């Protein structure tokens with residue numbers, strides 16, 4: 164299998180290529196990609212060669228070709244349909260962002276248990292009752308769910324969505340989730356990000 | 371220096387210890403810590419021993435003692451004063467969360483350039499004009515800043531805050547930031563999290 168660090172670099176290449184194509188740039192060298200991304204030119208050439216994308220000596224890589232290749236590798240050749248569970252602060256911010264600024268992911272609906280939120284909208288996206296999540300997930304063949312409920316509701320929420328076909332979870336709740344075999348969970352823990360940053364910044368002075 | 375993966379585990383231990391102390395649990399074994407965190411008991415013992423925290427055979431670790439030790443290691447013995455730049459969707463969600471649910475970090479103010487937002491509040495926290503950020507950061511000795519502005523304003527924002535004393539940046543804008551020597555930047559890129567999750571979930575079917 165491919166290493167985790169390579170997989171994390173692919174979305175960065177994709178973002179840079181999207182920006183270049185918007186500016187009608189046809190070719191890009193690994194040196195320029197290095198400047199934009201912060202990875203070494205050698206690392207970039209190695210990553211892309213691994214996936215069978217070779218540049219032409221002196222000219223570099225064709226941006227449109229490379230973008231198509233990376234989209235296929237990540238699995239974004241079809242728009243990914245996703246739902247968000249928890250229409251609170253973070254769920255609202257993610258819904259607004261994904262439905263306006265992220266072309267590869269389509270937030271189809273948001274689910275919540277709070278009667279004050281059910282029936283409302285976040286921009287054009289409806290907030291439904293969590294009780295409707297099972298049938299919605301099955302009817303639309305939803306495979307990816309984003310969890311923005313409090314830690315104490317996260318496990319029951321994940322049990323519910325995986326039971327009805329979800330196989331990939333982006334979890335923001337600060338708790339370890341148990342999932343069935345074959346379900347992928349990525350934890351995006353903002354508190355850990357902030358505290359490890361604080362470690363490095365205070366480590367500088369004291370150590 | 372300590373490896374990155376150890377540093378990322380410390381906030382998880384801290385969160386578990388906080389929950390245990392709230393439930394008046396005095397002692398915890400590495401086995402129970404393993405169950406709550408997902409790390410192996412052996413890894414936990416190794417991490418804690420590295421920092422000079424040893425459990426008693428058969429009894430485990432004293433939760434209050436261990437918590438104090440980890441707080442000192444991360445550098446949270448004093449509340450960390452921070453500011454958020456960008457009072458949009460994500461900035462609002464982060465402000466609401468940090469000022470209510472995160473005891474270790476204090477969001478003192480939010481800064482924005484949009485006249486419709488300046489002068490408003492997010493809960494109890496004031497939104498000031500970005501022009502006031504330099505003097506505010508210097509007066510309060512702010513070392514940590516969270517960046518939630520669009521990608522094209524991120525570099526100028528970071529230049530501004532680092533010029534006036536900020537040395538640690540949690541960046542949510544999808545762009546590589548250039549910072550002076552000695553400034554720590556952590557990129558919390560939610561799009562990369564989502565796309566690498568999609569890679570793993572689609573990889574399952576196709577490969």
Ligand SMILES: NC(=O)c1ccc[n+]([C@@H]2O[C@H](COP(=O)([O-])OP(=O)(O)OC[C@H]3O[C@@H](n4cnc5c(N)ncnc54)[C@H](O)[C@@H]3O)[C@@H](O)[C@H]2O)c1
Nearest residue numbers: 249251252253275276277311312313314316336463464467
């Ligand atoms: N906002 C942040 O910046 C931030 C930072 C770090 C971690 N988190 C984590 O992200 C999660 C969301 O945070 P938030 O700030 O948006 O919280 P929030 O309280 O604003 O929103 C949580 C939402 O989940 C809903 N909910 C609760 N139980 C539910 C259930 N069983 N089914 C469906 N909906 C349910 C609530 O009604 C509420 O609308 C939390 O776990 C939090 O710890 C958030």
Ligand SMILES: NC(=O)c1ccc[n+]([C@@H]2O[C@H](COP(=O)([O-])OP(=O)(O)OC[C@H]3O[C@@H](n4cnc5c(N)ncnc54)[C@H](O)[C@@H]3O)[C@@H](O)[C@H]2O)c1
Nearest residue numbers: 256257260456458459460482483484518519520521523543
């Ligand atoms: N919301 C999400 O879920 C999400 C997901 C992935 C990435 N991001 C990234 O996080 C950042 C914030 O996203 P958002 O959804 O909150 O955007 P947003 O447009 O809702 O908010 C951005 C805010 O920044 C302010 N701003 C712009 N330039 C500024 C400057 N020079 N100084 C001070 N304030 C300035 C704007 O007035 C606005 O209030 C963006 O870079 C975005 O790409 C957000």
